[in-house]
Amino acid sequence: xxxxxxxxxxxxxxPGHHQHCLICQxxxxxxxxxxxxxxAEPERQWGEVRKILDLVAKGxxxxxxxxxxxxxxxxxxAAEIDSxxxxxxxxxxxxxxxxxxxxHIRLTEFRRLLxxxxxxxxxxxxxxxxxxxxxxxxxxPVNWCVIAVKENDGRLRVFLExxxxxxxxxENLDYQHDLYRGKIxxxxxxxxxxxxxxxxICLDYIYRDLYQSNISTIIDKANQLFFETRQRxxxxxxxxxxxxxxxQAFRDVINGFYGEYLGYTPGVRDASTLFxxxxxxxxxxxxxxxxxxxxxxxxxxxxxxxxxxxSPEFATxxxxxxxxxRLRFSTQVRLFYFNLPLFHELDPRTTRMPLKIHSIYRLDxxxxxxxxxxxxxxxxxxxxxxxxxxxx
Numbered sequence: 160x161x162x163x164x165x166x167x168x169x170x171x172x173x174p175g176h177h178q179h180c181l182i183c184q185x186x187x188x189x190x191x192x193x194x195x196x197x198x199a200e201p202e203r204q205w206g207e208v209r210k211i212l213d214l215v216a217k218g219x220x221x222x223x224x225x226x227x228x229x230x231x232x233x234x235x236x237a238a239e240i241d242s243x244x245x246x247x248x249x250x251x252x253x254x255x256x257x258x259x260x261x262x263h264i265r266l267t268e269f270r271r272l273l274x275x276x277x278x279x280x281x282x283x284x285x286x287x288x289x290x291x292x293x294x295x296x297x298x299x300p301v302n303w304c305v306i307a308v309k310e311n312d313g314r315l316r317v318f319l320e321x322x323x324x325x326x327x328x329x330e331n332l333d334y335q336h337d338l339y340r341g342k343i344x345x346x347x348x349x350x351x352x353x354x355x356x357x358x359x360i361c362l363d364y365i366y367r368d369l370y371q372s373n374i375s376t377i378i379d380k381a382n383q384l385f386f387e388t389r390q391r392x393x394x395x396x397x398x399x400x401x402x403x404x405x406x407q408a409f410r411d412v413i414n415g416f417y418g419e420y421l422g423y424t425p426g427v428r429d430a431s432t433l434f435x436x437x438x439x440x441x442x443x444x445x446x447x448x449x450x451x452x453x454x455x456x457x458x459x460x461x462x463x464x465x466x467x468x469x470s471p472e473f474a475t476x477x478x479x480x481x482x483x484x485r486l487r488f489s490t491q492v493r494l495f496y497f498n499l500p501l502f503h504e505l506d507p508r509t510t511r512m513p514l515k516i517h518s519i520y521r522l523d524x525x526x527x528x529x530x531x532x533x534x535x536x537x538x539x540x541x542x543x544x545x546x547x548x549x550x551x
Contacts, residue, residue, distance in 0.1 A: 160371050161323055163344045163357075163380045164282045169310040170254050170349040172226060177501040178354070178394075179517070180227040182433065183211055184455045184493050186440040187234050187400060195263035195300035199442070201236035208235055208259070211494065212243065214520075214528050216250035221517050222496065225255060229435040232260035232322075232361050232400040233302065240272070240305065247307050248315040256347075257307040258358045258435075260398050263300040266291065266339050269321065276317045283319060283343040290339075299339045304360055304398060306345065318345055320358065323373065324366035344373075346380060346392075355384065356394035364397045365408045374412050381426025392430045394499065399436040400443065402450035414481050417460050431499050432458040439490040453490025458483050463500060463513045472519055472536060486514060494520035494528060 172178055185207060188199040198204045208230065215228055235243060240261065247257055264272075266287065273284040290296055302322040309315055321341025344363075348355050357377065366373045381392035414420075416427060434456045441452045458478070459465065465475050465484040472493070478485045488495055500513035519536065520528045 160368065161342055161344050161363075161373055161376060162282075163346050163376060165346045165348055166279070166318065167348050167350060168308050168316065169312060169314075170256070170308065170352065170354070171311045172254065172349065172352040172354060174352065177498040178226045179221070179224045179496065179498050180229065180433065181215065181222070181225055182435045182455050182488075182495045182497075183228070183230045184436060184438045184453060184488065184491070184495065185211070185231065185234065186438045186442075186452075186492060187231065188442045189233055189262070189400070190442075190444045195265070196233060196302075196443070198233070198236045198262045201238060204234070205236055205239045205242070208239075208243065209246070210526075210528060212246050212250075214494075215255075216246065218252065220530075223252065225252075225496070227394075227396070227499075228255065228257045229396055229398060229433065230257075230259035231435055231437040232304070232398045233262050234400075234437070235259050235261045235305075237262050237264050237268075244305070244307060244315065244317060247309060251309045253309055253311050253313050255309045256356075257309075258304060258396060258398060260302075260304045260360060260400070263302055265297070266299045266301055267297045269301040269303060269319070269339075273319060276319065279316050279318050283321070283341070286342045287321075290342075296339065299337065301339045301341075302360060303341070304358065306347075306358055308347070320345060320360070322360040322363055324362045344377070346384075348390075353390055354393050355381075355390060356396065357392065358396045358398065361397065361399040361401050365412045372412075374416060378416065378424050378427050381430070382424060383426070385426040391425065392427050394431050394433065395427075396433045396435065399434060400441065400452070401436050402443070402446050402452055404434060404436050404452070404454045404456075410478060410481065413458060413478065413483060417458075417481070417483050428460055429462075429500075430460075434458075438492040440492065451490055453488070455488045455495065457486040457497065457514060459500060459514065460484075465514055466512060470536065472531070473516065484514075486516075492522060494518075496520070 189196045190199045273280045306318040323341045325338035436455045437452045439453050461482045473488045496518040497516045519531045523529045
């Protein structure tokens with residue numbers, strides 16, 4: 160199973176202010192080439208990703224406050240990694256974290272990239288070298304992501320993470336085409352502002368074997384963090400290219416993560432869970448074209464209060480009776496900009512909501528990102544007529 164490694168990063172958030180996140184729900188098109196999944200139109204796809212990076216770099220309006228940017232799994236062509244990191248390094252503001260998935264590459268190329276960023280990825284590099292020396296796995300494909308941290312002093316740190324479990328399209332009888340299974344997850348600990356977060360790739364969130372599971376390993380690590388330092392896991396982000404984002408398996412893990420059915424879990428009880436999925440219109444070879452992608456979401460423990468709302472863009476619910484508050488987005492091509500909860504336990508007398516959507520962006524006719532206006536965000540509240548104003 161995986162091992163969680165702590166990484167100290169110099170990221171300073173303003174004390175007493177919540178963190179701002181941008182979830183990018185954009186489409187992708189993946190096809191098999193020589194046994195691995197590649198972006199079908201790499202130049203066009205890089206252009207779409209670059210427009211988002213440019214939008215964040217310009218920081219119009221409230222976007223200048225952004226701290227976390229999430230793009231989906233397998234969204235970026237591997238050839239554009241240097242271009243993306245150069246843009247982030249030169250134009251992004253300090254104290255920002257960018258997470259994006261990259262198309263498959265061979266393990267030999269992944270090792271080369273790890274060697275380029277060996278200072279920040281020593282544990283993963285050692286794990287990959289050990290696996291390569293143990294068997295003939297050089298050409299095995301890797302599904303991976305980049306976590307780029309622009310620190311308080313402007314230094315860019317680059318962390319790579321390899322997915323530990325494949326989706327159905329990545330399973331293959333030929334071991335040389337089967338997916339490499341990463342064994343290292345990063346736990347990032349921000350200083351001087353105490354904030355702890357992790358990023359996973361899709362099914363890594365639900366994967367288990369007969370004896371243990373990824374999520375139980377994360378809970379155990381977070382509980383250890385709590386009992387030793389009285390800090391918690393504040394954010395767990397999952398980037399996806401998921402045709403079944405609301406499958407029963409995901410619901411079960413969310414239930415166990417927040418439910419505390421088998422033990423007290425103070426390390427994760429107040430964590431925010433983010434799911435950043437690709438949008439409708441996504442095409443992935445081997446997956447039914449009628450499959451519905453989308454429905455990125457934010458999930459909080461039920462101790463937080465979230466207003467009952469329903470609109471074409473988003474809705475809130477408890478995920479069919481779970482001990483959570485869920486903000487569930489639509490399947491459309493959108494950028495969702497919101498804040499994470501600031502306080503773990505809200506004063507029951509306050510009227511402030513812990514989770515607020517600041518902006519939603521769509522593409523206009525000229526393929527530019529524009530903010531939805533108030534007329535486009537007309538929403539119907541889901542209040543109980545007998546209990547007006549009731550929250551989840």
